[in-house]
Amino acid sequence: MAGRRIVITSGKGGVGKTTTTANLGAALAKRGYKVVLVDTDIGLRNLDLVLGVEKRIVFDLVEVVEGRCQVRQALIRDKRFTSLHLLPAAQTRDKTAVSEAQMDALIGELAEEADFVLIDCPAGIEHGFRNAVAGAREGIVVTTPEVSAIRDADRVVGKLKERGLPHTLIVNRIRPEMVASGEMMTVDDVRDVLRTEILGIIPDDEEVIDTTNRGEPLVLDPNQRLAPIYLKIARRLEGEKIPLTRLESQTFLTKLFSIWKAG
């Protein structure tokens, strides 16, 4: 049976698409699945950095599509999880180097060998977005609890609906203390606007910057407080019913429980 083809998208940039792709991919690999991560941000690739494999790139997605190498030659196997692979984007080409039909065929080929193909979408809703979505059969929309990110996510949700792609939502970078003090939107607010099922809620954590700079997905380190959260999201993606993570903050504990009650 062919693997699942999931695009990770957002509209707005910088909300955590690449970080989510890397960590969710690592979590799925840790759970024993064969996973391929595809960086479709041609010209502005970054998934290789987040995984720490930037020096091991030999061939890229465009070269595969142009038939200049085999898919196998371009795939980089992660040293920590041998069932995790990256197909890197080309850095010196532009997004029009690949067509939607080519992307669909390529992702289809990858899904024959893998359980999960996670497609890291570029920011925006231009050619790069259309390509990334063309290869997918379902979507995960990443957003942060900010008005601008939600408006962009709403636009993207509309585009996924137009294409008939089923999709869920990850609300990233929640700061519980700001939610409690009324300075940040609640997850319920976000869900009400986007009317999309929530796959996961991820708190803001400054460690993400550091692990990203070092090229080590934080799922690898059990001491990272976000690691179990990504593992839970992975299990939900597999179809397990797990209640949403409650974010705890001692100062605002009581308020928080009321805020997260619905989750």
Added chain:
Amino acid sequence: MEAIETEITAPVPEAPVGDQPVAPLGRAIVITSGKGGVGKTTTTANVGAALAALGKRVVLVDADVGLRNLDIVLGLEARVKYHVLDVIENKAELDDALVRDKNVDSLYLLAAAQTREKEDVSTEAMIGLIEQLRARFEFVLIDCPAGIETGFRNAIAGAGHAIVVCTPEVSAVRDADRVVGLLPHDWKPELVVNRLRPALVRKGKMLSVEDVDAILRLPLLGVIPDEPGIIIATNKGRPIALDEHSPVGAAYRQIASRLAGNDVPPPTVKVAEPGFFSKFGSLFGGR
């Protein structure tokens, strides 16, 4: 909506006519980054507000067709009636499309179309529009979309100068480096390092301004500290540059003052020892 009609059509500074001395054209500056979410829109809104607070005539142009946000950051989303494409396609007069800011009198917004595509704008039309705006405003700040596709090319087409916004993260620096390479070769883009957390830099968990500078080698226009207040200000639609007590606001006012031609001392930052990220230098060979 009727009640705000007068606001929308409020008079805009006009180009000189007849035998009055012809004012020089304003400066068109694109705010760009490659990577999304590093603070282009926030920078555009705040530098614009700070310039206007200095008495400059400023227009902010949202070039992110389909994913506009500058109107939200300025708190003007309910007042947008026409957008860039309406003007380009002669469906609206420029005067009717310019939205006057609530907080600062000489600040105007020209919003992007939300339900159209970036490919709907031609590069020539964009160049013409920016030139028209330069005749009427001292500063035309263009908020560039993320990425390096059509939207990016249109945003830079009418500009003569670029501000590159970058956060101290390897991915943002790599994207910024790529964007600098795509700008016209005779430009001298200036750098704004955004969302710096000196405490993290000291712990060796964030790149320093020196680390960023070592890669990008651009003149430093400003350094903006990270502060939760910026999210609140963005959600409330009032630029933090207008908050006299905020250090972030102060950093934006310095940038504006420098752009206005004032002799402002270079940004000072407390930093850790550079060179912590030893792998950093090898990331940019590209292929």
